[in-house]
Amino acid sequence: MRAAEQDSGIGLVDDEAQAAVVAAEGIIEKASGGDSGGEFGPVWSDDRVAHLLERLASDFVLDNTYREQHLSLTASENYPSKLVRMLGSGLQGGFYEFAPPYPAEAGEWAFPDSGANASLVGKLTGIGRQLFEAATFDWRPNGGSVAEQAVLLGTCGRGDGFVHFAHKDGGHFALEALAGAAGVNTYHLPMVDRTLLVDVDRLATLCAEHPEIKLVILDQSFKLRWQPLAQIRAALPEGVFLAYDASHDGALIAGGALPQPTLLGADAVHGNTHKTIAGPQKAYIAFRDADHPKLRAVSDWVCPQMQSNSHAELIAPMYVALSEIALYGHDYARQILANSKALAHALHEEGVRVSGESFGFTETHQVHVITGSAADALRLSLGDLAHAGIRTTNIEVPGANGLHGLRLGVQAMTRRGLREAEMREVARLVAKVVLRRAEPTTVRAEVADLLQDHALDRLAYSFDAYVDSPAAARLLGEVFR
Numbered sequence: 001m002r003a004a005e006q007d008s009g010i011g012l013v014d015d016e017a018q019a020a021v022v023a024a025e026g027i028i029e030k031a032s033g034g035d036s037g038g039e040f041g042p043v044w045s046d047d048r049v050a051h052l053l054e055r056l057a058s059d060f061v062l063d064n065t066y067r068e069q070h071l072s073l074t075a076s077e078n079y080p081s082k083l084v085r086m087l088g089s090g091l092q093g094g095f096y097e098f099a100p101p102y103p104a105e106a107g108e109w110a111f112p113d114s115g116a117n118a119s120l121v122g123k124l125t126g127i128g129r130q131l132f133e134a135a136t137f138d139w140r141p142n143g144g145s146v147a148e149q150a151v152l153l154g155t156c157g158r159g160d161g162f163v164h165f166a167h168k169d170g171g172h173f174a175l176e177a178l179a180g181a182a183g184v185n186t187y188h189l190p191m192v193d194r195t196l197l198v199d200v201d202r203l204a205t206l207c208a209e210h211p212e213i214k215l216v217i218l219d220q221s222f223k224l225r226w227q228p229l230a231q232i233r234a235a236l237p238e239g240v241f242l243a244y245d246a247s248h249d250g251a252l253i254a255g256g257a258l259p260q261p262t263l264l265g266a267d268a269v270h271g272n273t274h275k276t277i278a279g280p281q282k283a284y285i286a287f288r289d290a291d292h293p294k295l296r297a298v299s300d301w302v303c304p305q306m307q308s309n310s311h312a313e314l315i316a317p318m319y320v321a322l323s324e325i326a327l328y329g330h331d332y333a334r335q336i337l338a339n340s341k342a343l344a345h346a347l348h349e350e351g352v353r354v355s356g357e358s359f360g361f362t363e364t365h366q367v368h369v370i371t372g373s374a375a376d377a378l379r380l381s382l383g384d385l386a387h388a389g390i391r392t393t394n395i396e397v398p399g400a401n402g403l404h405g406l407r408l409g410v411q412a413m414t415r416r417g418l419r420e421a422e423m424r425e426v427a428r429l430v431a432k433v434v435l436r437r438a439e440p441t442t443v444r445a446e447v448a449d450l451l452q453d454h455a456l457d458r459l460a461y462s463f464d465a466y467v468d469s470p471a472a473a474r475l476l477g478e479v480f481r
């Protein structure tokens, strides 16, 4: 049995993609079966390493074909540029790198090194601090979940409390079980369902009634609106830590299309680097003040308490991804917002039920479509839409009285070069499946047509145009030396 067949148990690998794999394996077999001799001559087919690589290649064919031909409308994913991907192949990941984001004496886990890590970390933290108006930038968390968990554990102990968004209001899932196990009480942010905004007065009352609350963390993954951060800060008792999880809207903040949390009173902004920021699957924690009393505790929870290795090979890719934001982020963020608004309005005009009409549907990269029951939404996302070549996730839609639907995000397609006009086409195709129950395979052909002129290997707002430059060649020559 071929690997691709084994992996297709859930029925998501369709015939066309399967055919691409079979064809690719055929090509590889043919190329290897020739009689030209030399290194890749007749012995190839007996060579188990070659066979292993051949099989791996077929997985990559399957995946690349899928990615090229699918409209990726998931809000939590992106396409990293070629340089971001290739730089992750450096040897740095073979050594440990522990240094914390505060001054510390060298201790038991300090290693001799070339000085390159300090130089790379210096570049990365410099640009990270600048993009998030922060005094520190800890590059070490291996994901957005670790970052928020470190903030929770560094600010709350047994018997303390913290406030975050309930799941139904888009809160992330990484905190409550951990808080329970650590003896920290969980409270939910009071919301106004109609506006999807935090009810600041009720939050003030909640904190006054529960003086054990030490942390308020804005951790939405389902996020259509900017929250009133300055008012939230003003409503909190002194000493309550205010954290902003920018996993979703990091590029919108760094690109200047949304405000800077640290300038509005957040003690720290943190998040991963692979949703609107098109970096590797990695994360950061940035403090407003370098001498913040919680900096040490939060940082030590990241490493060494929850992590030992921090994937040092991803320092350079993070730096390049943030450099792409520094250079192109202004235009990228504005195009994302133009695209999400265009998509939401066009879906609405098609007759699709879009959440948030009272505030213009969206202020972020996300658009929420209400479709009905949880089972319906799941069936659409993994069934008809998937077969139509449209990649989405199903969610319980915030403010929709328990109804479920689709969370769409436009950032990945914005990097493929789609703009407002194409967004209207995307809306038409989504509506065709969701409302008009069109045959998914016919829509799939239209999706492929739409994407044909938007190559995956020349992403907008990225350094892809420089990948063949002499400077990149010299750099990559060293990466793969």
Ligand SMILES: *Cc1c(COP(=O)(O)O)cnc(C)c1O
Binding pocket: 076, 142, 143, 144, 145, 146, 148, 172, 174, 219, 220, 221, 245, 246, 247, 248, 272, 273, 281, 282, 283
């Ligand atoms: C996606 C997300 C995370 C988790 O990030 P990972 O890198 O997958 O660990 C954390 N917080 C929020 C708000 C998120 O949306």
